[in-house]
Amino acid sequence: MQKDQMKTPYFMINEDKLIENLEKAKQLKEMSGIKLVLALKCFSTWGVFDIISPYLDGTTSSGPFEVKLGYETFGGETHAYSVGYSEDDVREVANICDKMIFNSQSQLAAYRHIVEEKASIGLRLNPGVGYAGQDLANPARQFSRLGVQENQIDQSVFDTIDGVMFHINCENKDVDAFIHLLESISERYSEHLNKLDWVSLGGGVFFTWPEYDIQKLALALKAFSEKYRVQLYLEPGEAIITQTTDLVVTVVDIVENGMKTAIVDSATEAHRLDTLIYNEPATIFEASDSGEYRYIIGSCSCLAGDQFCVTNFDKPLEIGQQLRIQDSAGYTMVKLNWFNGLRMPSVYCERSNGQIQKLNEFTYEDFKRSLSQWKVT
Template sequence: MKLATPYYLIDEARLLKNLERIQLVREQAGAKSVLALKCFSTWPVFSLMRQYMDGTTSSSLYEARLGYEEFGKEVHAYSVAFAEEEIDELSKISDKIIFNSVTQLKQFAGKTGQLARGLRLNPQVSYSEYDLADPARPYSRLGVVDIPPPEVTELISGAMLHYNCENDDFDNFSSVLEEIGERYADLLHQLDWLSLGGGVFFTGDDYPLGKFIEKLKAFSEQFDLQLYLEPGEAAITESTTLVTTVLDVVHNERDIVIVDSSIEAHMLDLLTYQEKAHIKGGSPSGAFHYIIAGRSCLAGDIFGEYRSDIPLRPGDQLQLADAGGYTMVKMNWFNGLKMPSIVVKRLNGRCDTVKTFSYQDFKQSFGTDAFAHNGGFG
């Protein structure tokens, strides 16, 4: 049966390719990996992912709860700032809690009991092509810049450094890690564990995984540390497509194809960073050249360009590649457009529709039934 579009299609076979590389790093380097839920929280595939990963890392109470309830294994809780009322619940469900500031570490040290506490450090070096996502940008609030003094160090058993964004350059990773080892040498020798954060694309086909493993293993042995990685995009890259249907083709100097989706609502990260979607299929030298656009009212709701040997018509399907990371966690109700369903293609080839959205989901996002029919207004 043909599935109604739009929908995200998660292919477990493609997901498995990333997971096996993550497992190889775990086995040969000893570095554990915890899934970054801020990138990907689609828990109907956690049953597969937990076989190859060590747990989850979160940026909020709700993400920590999701990791605890649906992934299991280790739960790392981090937030730029915790609210006081969140700490009691986080202490019950987390294995490690990582504070963003010395102030909050001291404030909540007594309430976190025997929980493994960590502190986020800002090494003031980073890899990011986008200032918006650069954790070491000027005046960054992300992590502690100064090396913690002894009275702070005694409150923690580990630390976290998240300083990479889409880093596929091993030489850069290696040199910065050496710089970190030199700067924090005294502190690292006192810690039990260190998270190197996410943003390293070590599951890519061209990435020198052997060198990466050797580097991690040597660093771990040098400081006698349990290393953690926090893959988000690296765990799910190339595993998911956004399947859309052509609704119309209009012309304004160029042929413009309008699909039943929206970059603003369904692939927001691309709009935020002014990137174009990768559209599967087509022909680079095709005679028919199109702009692929979403159907929201935003003038810049453009996925990208597409060439084809045959003309596109209403009813044709287009697939937007690599649509797993920072999409489902960011999709929204802009223009009241129906959110894409979430479909999982299992390892045995069966397709399971694990989530659909309806008008009631849209309506209840902005109020409850108690306010229906003007009952709560006027």
């Protein structure tokens, strides 16, 4: 398939860029002895798991369907975690997960009998420290429901579980800040960690960021692992797929009300939700900081404030022109929705050999079926 034959909007995943990140993951594993499990909450496009799975050790989840997806399509270890399990959830995945991590001591007590003899059991702990650019994404925020607070732990629980999870980072690009958090965990839980078989340090460690000191991170992880004789895990999501994918859109209209707005055939609320939630403007490949033509890149949804960014171009935009919205893999395809009945982006992968592979395509029937399937008679 040729790119000029493809209808926008669509996501284009680049295999070579994905492998660049995965090679860094491989380097981290080899230097530290850590295991890496892909966070499916960030990226679940299983059509490219054949690229990712040889580099990683498995998957981790935030809900029962993700557990099933990881088990069926990725292989390796399957970690199950949820902020709040139902008994049905636990029974549904107990036989297919390698590790089940509970968010609270009450859930652990209620459901561990279902999991024992089937999977390794863990508990999420909240040490009260974390790293996040926004409070909305900070696991250690005030009144956090994520994990057991240090002052609420029943100390005997460490004799009854196999491992713990500390997920306290979000887009942490600062290796020294991460090491500081690791030292804090070591100080707070030192008397308990050596009773465990494994410790997950969660996700949000952006070790594929340009100029990130992977060696420094690896040495800190290796020292922690050797000190407590535990197998360490990280749960990367964004770190694996950052800068690998464009959301390709077409300018369908240009309007002006104090500033020119190029309306494209996509929407943040439907196709790139985190742009809206976190108020983080998108980056357009064709834009130019020094360009003299300034535009709002607006969506075709009815939400008044739905826009991708405000940016400059060297030349005036034209109706029918395509734009590439960069870094559009993480928390996009897993959050797609049918708001306004907009056309859902197709998903493609440009393989290393130049071949373009269609991974998914959506139709009106998918939209219709998502809303109701049976007619009341």
